[in-house]
Amino acid sequence: MIVITTPTGQIGAQVLDRILAGDESVRVISRDPSRLTAETRGRVEVVQGSHDDPDVVTEAFEGADTVFWVVPPNMQVQNVVDYYVDFSTPAAEAIGAQGVKRVVAVSSLGRESGELAKRAGHLSAAFAMDDLFEATGVGYRALRMPFFKENLLGQVEAIKNQGVFFLTNAADRPLATCASPDVAAAAAMQWWRWSGR
Template identity: 30%
Template sequence: MRIAVTTPMGNVGQHLTTMLIRAGVRPLLLARSPEKIPQAVLDYADVVKADSTDAQQVTAATRGVDAIYWVDPSAVSIDPLAAYAEATRAIVDAVTTNGIGRVVFQSSVGAEKRHGVGEIDGLAATEVALDALEVDVTHLRCGYFFTNLLLDVEAVRQGCLRTVLPRNLPLSWVAPRDIAEVAALTLLNPLWRGHRVQALHGPQHLSWNEVADILSNQIGHRVQVERISDNEMREQYLAAGMPAEMADAILGMSTGLRDDFHPEQQRTPVTTTPTTLASWINDELVPAL
């Protein structure tokens, strides 16, 4: 079986690539910047240059592919949902033109709402488009990535994280490596058929207050969480250089999951993954501090 992986050096893709290699698969890696892929990986994988928002490039790159792990690449854009629409067209064209029979799609908790969740609306549109095809599709609806904390390293150092969410609101948090493990098992499992949804909620739901306590215990100084207004958060995004439309799309991912949202799939052995936030902090965040 020929398996393609998009964003192979991403938070999930880098783990998925090596897992497939260890399983005896020589994956086809679709990369916008192939030169960034380590030589150790290149010895066991095939690489083709392809931008996941370019339908012609993706279709050309995936000829002969049986299954694909698809990620809609996020982009700094004045119209982020248009960029997601381009990625959706790219995977739909590739699947239909090349007869790709199986797709595992990296979606997000919140996509089940379909609208009103900022950038996640783009993922929801991809789900809908893939479900309109007569191929086998699994949507992995992932929780909040542990690795998002790496974007707030300076705030962690200073001991103050900011959020627009209620500090005691439980949310699913998940390690990207665990997502990769489920993706690899799904790609290699020949038994499933049809259109599937599998949420990945991590080992336990965590509030921001609980995240702050875990951080404090692991890194050796107190970390607190401050709840700020939506407008204050938007101004922070703008100050960081985001276009206004992008700031709204990023903010919308939080606000859309804030008010009376309940995931379509609850916590079960199927949706629970093993890596704890504490162990991830020790392994990946502490070295970055």
């Protein structure tokens, strides 16, 4: 059994489609199951709720071998590291209690950058989430993604009207990028029966 979080999200929906193309049993955690297509609802088990809820993840992880984990963005939080850790803690606890063998999570590049990794906002938050899951002893794969091309969609007006987009990346430095289909493809390749890290 594979549990997929954010099954209607930008990445989670694509992971779900790829996994449903195979013959794995799938369970999804969805705050609003009506956002899933009728066909999808007919092919998966649905646990309704938010995946930061201890009761929801405990129910969803029962009998599961593998979990695909995404912390949904929240631009309103005061401390993004606390948000990621607090959001993921119920899952980390349920993983052990329910005997989950593997977790595949969307993380970020840069964890190996030492002290800088502790002061990098959303990146630091993803690394704290990685630490939390690794501490459980579960087989863990962090998909360490670079800059998402979809983030440029928020700059359509600047690109259209000024011919430029704005990033904190120096103009003369290469920018590693990926798109959500790249992430979904990488995640879907992780379902093979592996253990360890």
